[in-house]
Amino acid sequence: MLRRLRPSRFGGRIALTAVGICLGTVAIVYIYVVAIGGAASGLGQVKTQIVVGGLIAAGIALAIGWYYATVAASNVRRLQQAARKVADGNFETTIPVASVGQLAPVARTFNEMQRRLAELDIARKQFIANASHELRTPIFSLGGFVELLEEEDPSPAEREEFVRTMRQQIERLTKLATDLLDLSQLDAGAMVMSAGSVDLGDLAREAAREFGPRAEAHGSRLQLRTAERPVLALADRERVRQIIRILLDNALTHTPEGTEIAVTANSSNRRRAELIVSDQGPGIPQRVQGRIFERFYTGDSSGGSGLGLAIATELAQRMDGRITISSSRRFTAFTLELPQARPTAAPAPARPLVKAPQ
Template sequence: MSLPGGIRTTLAIALLLIVGGALAGAYVMVVPSLERRLVDERLEELQHDANSTALSYARQDFRNPLEIDDFVDAWAIVGNARVVVFQVFGPAPLSLRPLADSASAPGTISEDEIALAAARTSRPARGRVDRGGRPFGEVAIPLLSGNVLLVSTSLEDQLATVRVVKRRLLYATGVALAIAAILGSAAATLHARRIRRLERAANRIAKGQFDEPVVDLGDDELGELAAAFERMRVQLAQLDTARKEFVANASHELRTPLFSLAGFLELMADEDLDEETRAGFLATTREQVERLTKLAADLLDLSRMDAGRFRVEREEVVLGDTARALVDELTPLAEATGHRLVLEADPEAWALADEERVLQIGRALAGNALAHTPSGTEIAIATAYVDGRAELSVTDDGPGIPREHAERIFDRFYRVEGPHASGSGLGLAIARELAERMGGTVELATVQGRTTFTLSLPAAPVAAGELAVST
């Protein structure tokens, strides 16, 4: 269950927490440090004054207590601090009695813990004490006479400075939080709107509506997400178009031979047909059945590929033998259509592939050349070993493939319309997918009016080894 307001509230609260936490951290780091620094600086001043006072006291020859009183009064004016000389009684427990005090009302100064610490350790001591609810900084120095000199001053000025800094930090914190709340709410609202747009775009795509682009001009993560959504929309639109074209083309390709078969069967039912006409109808019917059989096989291969259930073998294939078998198979068709088949086999062209699928690809490439080139065209089927790859190529000197069709001829059901156009438009698409599943490629090149389809496959290790030995 989301918070009221959704991401806007979440982002605004997060920004407030961040700003508040940063300011609280600054407060914790600045205020105590400032207070310690100011107190330490004042204690350093007191230490200097106390050392000077103790040195001057040691040089005096006091003959009566009044001289000591005059001494502490004078040094209290010089140091702007309270000066007290304690007489120490002991040894344990130690106690102090003021011998001379610059203040008119000494109060409980006899219980001063800083002076007691100096008396116990016979070493200078300093620190902060609270007396009468007020803070004081004190420095106590043991004297050679056994007494203890104490210099004390109020820390109100230093702590007042710290209180001013505290108030200003609190004011700044309140202003910063207010600004953060306003800016955070505005930024969160802007981001929430962008996310809502992406959500609506995702819902449109989920419903199959691919006509409206996903646009976000932000140069941040949301902008990158919108760009990814747009790429997904384009790809899904292309897949949806391809699916619709596939269904329409498949229906058309199936309907045409079925209607033709139905017509011929109806005509053949006429008893008045002579045997020659009936034989022609049977031949045409057989051709349509073969066309349907090939189309069904192609559609089955495509469905297996799309479902990931299509497997290819990996074995050593002599492409020269495959090319020779291909020429033998297609020679009757070439002679019937007036084409010349030429074989150029390289014995070193051994591939690591599925022999049956290589033959299927070669049949598609050569059959495409026979179907789309005019009578009298020469078609060369060649094999070669090139740069660690085994290649099977089909080259013709026909009219060639127009540039605008070259990039799409491997699409499913795509056919170049013209006087020699035929087939279902699946052969080259299946050929490329078969090649890719065997780790190879099928490429088209047109050089000086000659069109070449090249199947490139990984070379078999035995072929590469024999070639290395021979060289």
């Protein structure tokens, strides 16, 4: 229904006063409207109404501002309390995002930080427990043999066996200490690498000569397969040599005697240089393959600290490469992929190691 609007008896003249309030992302504007008459006698009354309206609007604004300030202060205190708990080592208490209002993005970031700190704390505890176990085993073994040598009079053959076993335990301790040092340098970003052109075929031949006697003692046949042309990768020569040693040691340790092992160096079609260590052992179960590169993880009871493959894959990542596994029944292959280098590439100067993204 339409209705006609009639002008007021004041001739349609009005006076306006407005108060604006900004509360975070919300803007509130209070408008007070007063009709103004034509007579001068009503001017004082109009002024009074404007002042009263302004005071009322200011009072309302102060009340709302005080309320939001109280809520914000409460949310900040909640964040402070949660931060103190995290500082004390308690990573279980999270902040409900819906309860902190405009601080919700901060709460989400805080909860994510808390989750990551909890994961790091669990990894640290597991690392200490595993390292302690790996150190304790050879130390106890050495202590037992020392007591036997002190308290008994073994025969020359028994003494020789004791000395051989003690030497093995010392080598195990030395390798574990070296692995732990490498891990600490990797985690701290303190390992320095020198990028240059590396012939993977040349390193494969060196490794075959080094591990030949051990493979022969293991009853295994170590084959070398390299291309006629150099297989050049852009990487650190010493770290690539370390990775090859880890892969060959892993193949000889975790396969039965007489297993055929091969080292292959070639170039792929994706401008990547590859070095493959394969064996014809029993294969690795699928459930083990998903965790085989984790620190201190061992898929069988063959021994070892479970650090070698973890170190190898982190070294590869820091050279812009990677290590992959392919395994089936009667076959396992670990492939080291590295960026391919040009034949004329000159070695780059040494640079500090930067941690690769996860």
